[in-house]
Amino acid sequence: MKRTAEFTLGIIGTIISGLMSLLGMFLIWTASSDEVRAEVEKQVQDDPMMVQEDIDVVLGLFSTGGWAIIIASIIGIIFGIIAIISIKGNKNPKLAGWMYIVGGVLVGIISLGLGFLPALLFIIAGIMCFVRKQPAEPTAY
Incomplete structure (x- = not known):
């Protein structure tokens, strides 16, 4: 049985996970950028409710979220x-299903919801690995 759907969903989810790391790098760069710090300080001066410590907290959250x-x-x-690799050629669909589901749950939770799309694709592919069964071979009587 071909597992083209699971294979395709896995590749798309893996590529989106790779692209997601670019977002994390951008957030880390933003937290360490002097231009961004200067702009945030300018906004703090305009808003009397904010204090200087808020700048460090916000930029720290950007860095932590990026990581x-x-x-x-x-x-x-x-x-x-x-x-x-496990699903290619229908080698071990149960292992692939577990890898997809565990990977999807971890990506969704650790990324604080920003990895929703790859997590969803992985979970769908994992469920498909378990649900789709090998067609029964006809028996001759």
């Missing part, structure tokens, strides 16, 4: 590649 997204994307890439 969380990068870690989630690496996990998604690793689990996706293992599952793709």
Whole structure:
């Protein structure tokens, strides 16, 4: 039986996980950029409710969120590649199903919801690995 749908969903999810790491790198760069810091400080001066400590908190959240997204994307890439190799040629669909589901859950949780699309694709592919069964061979009487 061909597993083209699971294979395709896994490849698309793995590619999106890789692209997701670019978002994480952008957030880390934003947190360490002097231009961004200057712009945030300008906004703080205009808003009397904000204080200087808020700048450090906001930029720290950008950096932490960036690292969380990068870690989630690496996990998604690793689990996706293992599952793709396992499903290729219908070698081990149960292992691929578990890799897709575990990878999807981890990507969705660790990325704080920003990895929703690859997580959804991985979970759908994992469910398909378990649901689709080998067609029964006709028996001759």
